[in-house]
Amino acid sequence: MWILTLWLLFLLISKACGKKASDTGSCQPHPSCNECIRSHPSCAWCKQLDFVQADESDVARCASRLELERRGCLPSEVVDPRGKRHILEDRPLSESPRHESITQLAPQKIALQLRLGEEQNFTVRFRRAEGYPVDLYYLMDLSHSMKDDLENIKRLGNDLLAALRNITPSGKIGFGCFVDKTLLPYVSTSPAKWHHPCPIPNEPCQSPFSYRHVLALTDNASEFESRVSQQLVSGNLDPAEGGFDAIMQVAACKEQIGWRDVTRLLVFTSDGTFHLAGDGKLGGVYMPNDGHCHLDENGLYTKSYLYDYPSVGHLAEVLSQSNIQPIFAVTRPRILVYEELSKLIPKSVVGELKEDSSNVVQLIIDAYHSLSSNVNLKHSDLPPGISIAYDSHCGNSEVFGHGQSGECSGVQINQLVQFTVRIKATTCLSSTQDLQLRVLGVGEELQVQLSTVCKCQCGDVQPYASHCSSGQGNLTCGVCSCQEGQRGRLCECKEEELDDPEARCHDGNSTGPVCGGKGRCVCGKCQCNAHASGPLCKCDNTSCERHNGQLCAGNGQCRCGICECQSNYTGSACECSLDTSECVQDGAICSGHGHCVCNRCQCEAGWLGSYCSHCAECRTACEQHRDCAECKAFGTGPLSGNCSISCNQTMRAFSAPAVDEKWCKMTAEDGNLLIYLVEKDETGSITLTVSSQEGTTDQKLRLVLGLVLGPVAFAVLFVVLCCVVTEIYNRREVKRFEEECRRAKGKEVNNPLFRQATTTVVNPKYRKD
Known part of the structure; x- marks a missing residue:
């Protein structure tokens, strides 16, 4: 217990110290403004012309804003760009049932400017509106076992459309059907079976097909019943069907199906399982499904012999991109299979279909309400270096996401839910990138325009600036970019005039490092790194005394090992404040019985306390x-x-x-x-x-220790006693069992029923002659 406690304490202290160390050293010096602001969100750049000393390099311009201002950089001269958020379009949410005026998602367009490593956030609002338009496409398995279901569906056109109109004044229905790939071993290709694949002779039956689009989305119930009534069942050889091929075409063929930019429902009915990616190899089909539309003028899928069945992942991706919500209406024996499939496809639901599909209308209504009450906010593919996270605010409770999506369940009509979206960039984007956010199953989307702040806009660009040795360089962000042939921080020397430019940057030993390894030699002078100074960079500006872990207590600047304190601080580590506010009580300093030293009372003999107000002699x-x-x-x-x-x-x-x-x-x-x-x-x-x-x-x-170790010791003692009692009991039972076995054992010769086992071996091929 002691070892574990000490180890946990050590980990906590190490983590705290490590965090503190990383926080204080997060901004490292960089030679240019662009590199500086890209390195860490706490870094800023001072463009003030006289900010850098003669023996310093321009890397000293890069530090935190607080550090730069403490070192004398004017606030107006600090370049510290931050991320920005600008809402470009934000139409108000509406509760109107009319399609033209319904707005469920807001805002609609946002521009985000991201500083690397700095998080930007915005709020997305969603209100589930009443009467939002719905497109419903009925995709039916027409294998022979679905014969009774087809007869019922032929009479349900009006009921389906009436059910939709109870939900929305703008509803449309369409129809398609599927069997399987028209290849062995999925269907029989013999001429007789091809023309009549059904098992009952003279039964109305059509040749097998993979997928056929029968009716585009329409609000005409009579046309639905008329087109569906013309359909006949077909047949295949195995229990699995080609439903995945059909779903892929329904999602890919948007124009042929007639999908509108509204809630899209796909009702998939079947009494069988499904073929997966890889099953096509049994029929010689090995090319992966391309996810494109391949319907001819009659609505038939023409590439089933060429492309394999789609994988579950591919199907889920296409359905999500197409904003289609599947409703799997399957018979009881297939419920478990399709429930596992539904877990892999976002915004899908499974319902039990009666053997004759008589409950399909109610099943669709229940599934629609279940899907609509679950609000799932997701994003499109992220650009490289961009991360995203969500906080979901679903009424009285909050659910915090971790970068996948924002989710709220049980959302009622006209209920408002909100999502806080947090976005961060770790690499610079070459240009503005578009990101889409949308609620699955809803046609609206939020457009996010992403850009990154990776270049300094200092506003001081001067070609041939006088600051750069009277026009020998261009000035940008307080730094001179020298003309060809010029050298130096201020372009003050010409390259050809320097016989031995590094001769003056050595300390008597020409073999040693230039500027003591703490700077670089420019025009015969050392330009020191951020933590060094002096003619040869010998001064270490990090060797000053520390107080509370901070160099010069954070109240001064280290110069050659000596703290140069701010005006209101003193002491070797600038730890002593000249302020007296902490010594004053009731208008008196140290109650008149002491002196204020470093903003603390130093009491006279006989007096104690923070304000020297307690009589020690008493x-x-x-x-x-x-x-x-x-x-x-x-x-x-x-x-x-x-x-x-x-x-x-x-x-x-x-x-x-x-x-x-x-x-x-x-x-x-x-x-x-x-x-x-x-x-x-x-x-x-x-x-x-x-x-x-x-x-x-x-x-x-x-x-x-008594509270912790007492119960632990009692528990250990209890376990030991239980083990001892169990061992004694087991030994007694074993001894008694062995004794009973010894008494019950008898000799075989005394058993009149005992017969010795015999073995007879006969070779049927053996012939004596």
Whole structure:
């Protein structure tokens, strides 16, 4: 338990320290503004002309905005582009049942400008409207086992259209049918079976086919019944059907089917299973399905002999792109198979079809309400380097997504749901990219125009700028780009005039690295890296004293190992604030009994407390020095973090003192037992001896250990006792069993029914002659 606790504590501390270290060092110096802003979202660039010192390089211009302003860069000179969001079109959501005015998804168009590594978010609203138009395509299995179903479907045209009109004033229905690939071993190709594949002679029957589109989407129920009544069943050889080929053509042939940009439903009815990708090889068909439309003028699928059945993944992708929601209406024996298939196809549902399809109308209505109440917001393919995540706000509860989609279930008509979409870029986009967001099953979509901020717009471009040695270079973002033949940070020298440009950049040893390896030599002078300075870059600007883990306490700038503090700070690490606000109570500084040092009260003799407001002489010696002892022992109490200033006693720590009545025993602020000794010599100096061993006895820790280890020890003891009792019981049972076996064993010769086993071997081929 102790090892596990310490290990978990170590991991938490390591994670916290690692996070802090990564946060403080997230922005690294870069030589150009473009590289700087691409490196990290916290990086900014200072274009101020006089910002960089003579011995510094332009990499010093790249840092966080706070660091740049602290080092003297004017806020107006800091280049720190951020991502932007601009809504281009946002029509209000409507509850009107008229198709022309229905808007369920808002906004409709957004432009996003992304800074690398910086997340942008926006809110998408969706309200399920009443009376939204519906297109329903009925795709039926016409193998011979569906004969009774076909007879019922021939009479259901008016019922289907009437059911749709109860849902929406604008509904259309269409019809198609399928059997299987017209090849062996799926159908019989013998002439007799080809012309009459049904098992009953003289029964009306048509030749097998893969898929036939019969009727485009229409609102004419009579035409539906008329066209469907002309259909005849057919037949095939195996129980699996070619339904996947038919579904692919229904999704791909948008013009022939007549799909509108509305809710699209595909009712798939069958009493059999389905062929998958790869099954086509049995008939010599090995080319993968291309996902394109291949219908002739009669509506027949003409490439079933050429392309294999589509895979489930391919079918799911095409249905999703076409915004088609399948309703699998299948008989009871096939329910489990199609339920597994439905898990792989978004926005699909399975319903049980009676043997004669008599319940198909009610099944469609129930399936439609189930599909419509589930709102699923998805996106199209993401450009490289773009990631997306969703937060779904579904009424009173919230469901947080993880980059796949936004989902809300059980959404009622006119109920508003919202999705927070979060987008981040990690690489620069070469041009503006389009991203589409849409609710599956709804014709509307949100267009998102994505672009990235990867170039600085400094607004200071000057060709032949006077700042660059009177026109020897072009100025961009405070940096000079020199003309040909010119060198230097300000283009101040000519290349041909430099006999030995690196001679002045060595420290007496020409074999050593230029500028001590901490910079580069330009025009005979060292331009130091971000953390170095001086003529030869010898000064380390990261070696200054730290306070609370920060260089110069974050209140100054490190120069050659010495902290140059800001105007209101002092100290070797700029840790001491010249402010006195923390020393003032009731208008008095340190209650008139001390001095304010580093914005903390340093009390006079005889006074204690954060504001020197407690009389030390009015208390016992133990009470007078309790706060200092607690601060020394545990770093807690009123003087926490201020021991060295407020406590002027001589401090000592003993690991195992002989504690007697002279020692003070007090309870610390957090419940720890505090043991210390106060000694005063003849000069009046006080020595405070704090027991580091006894003082670290934490009563709360004992209580926690008792609560944790007590039940654990009891559980272990209980398990051991159970094992011992079980072992004793098992040994007794085995001994009793062996004794009974010994008593029951008899000799075979005493058994009158016992006969010795015999074996007779006969060779039927053996002939004595």
